[in-house]
Amino acid sequence: MKRYDYIIAGSGLAGLSLAYYINQSILRNKSILIIDKEAKTKNDRTWCFWEKGDNHAFDPIVFRSWKQVYFYGAKGFAKALDLGDYSYKWIRGIDFYNFVLTDLRTNPNITFLTATIERIRDTANGGFVITDEGQFMADYVFDSVTPLKLDNPQRHNMLQHFKGWEITTPQAAFDPSCPTMMDYRVEQNGVGVRFGYVLPIDTHRALVEYTLFSDKLLQPAEYDAELHTYIRDYLKIEDFSIEDEEFGVIPMTDEPADDKNLKYVIRIGTTGGYVKASTGYAFSRTQRSTQLLVGQLLTAGVPLRQKKTIRQFFKGLMDSTFLNVLLYGRHPGKNVFTRLYKRNPTPRLLAFLDEDTRLVDDLRIMSTVPLVAFTRGMIHALVKRI
């Protein structure tokens, strides 16, 4: 059986980010097998995220970047929010795959295998991967393919699900200088919260999405109907053509991920807890987490377990509380978001969502949420865990 230093199971965002940072370091001399069931040749998703500066690994493939975003909230609140030092960036999936794969293919130590992974196991001698194209061993397996179980009653599990259409219009209909990050004017029904999202490409072309944070998916036709309504009633566009579409489901869960790591099998990506529970954003966290992992491999030679600090406990509790408030309908989600964006400078909120704020900023932000709902949500989140 062929043995490698590392096997990267899944060459999506996390697997390719990890491989990219490995390939930028001395670890590029390790033997690496990258397995995926698909060749990454489709533009299968859109990644948006915020960050400061324009000197990052993937800046060369940023498709669009903005310094402000529109927000439409409850009770007529509408504003273009200034992002301060941050930019809101858009990277297209296909550009990311091509950029990273081109870089990796220059390294003869990296082998690519298109195969379906059937099982990943920890053994006394390393990580063991069974695929429909053979079996492989490695010192470490980095696993982004094992699905997350979302059924722990002690935790909160929601889904962020959305459908998007890239549309073109005969008349100018979009402001290319400013995307709409959240548009809560849409009808709110049932558990959670719903909003529109618009990423303009130029004045005649945009990706328009209808997004929900809720406990259940809609029927496919419902996303289409809601998108039609949003485009007609809120964007005031009657005439348009659909050029492309995307659909996504992202788990929003406070299920701890670290505990699932084994001695030689390390989870990365969505299954490794890289998705921020309260927002569904994962791109930036994936970059930070995979860079940290490469740093550990370089300095310690092994992936290290993260020490749990009080600060991290508090951040995790904030996520759980937020999910609890939405899931149990303790306060209308659109009012919660409106209060947050109305009463806080946007850069502070973005730093908070990046878990990059000081305690004093966290407390400032928490003082702007509906206190009764959040206190109840926090107590319930703690009780559930006990």
Ligand SMILES: Cc1cc2nc3c(=O)[nH]c(=O)nc-3n(C[C@H](O)[C@H](O)[C@H](O)COP(=O)(O)OP(=O)(O)OC[C@H]3O[C@@H](n4cnc5c(N)ncnc54)[C@H](O)[C@@H]3O)c2cc1C
């Ligand atoms: C449509 C969409 C849009 C998103 N937009 C954003 C966004 O704007 N901003 C943001 O921060 N996050 C976004 N996300 C969330 C998150 O960034 C992505 O889901 C991200 O791709 C997660 O990375 P990952 O590596 O865990 O999973 P993936 O990127 O899905 O990679 C997993 C890989 O494993 C492979 N695989 C799975 N099972 C097997 C198997 N059994 N055998 C072999 N290979 C297998 C898959 O083919 C895939 O290539 C979006 C998600 C989706 C679905």
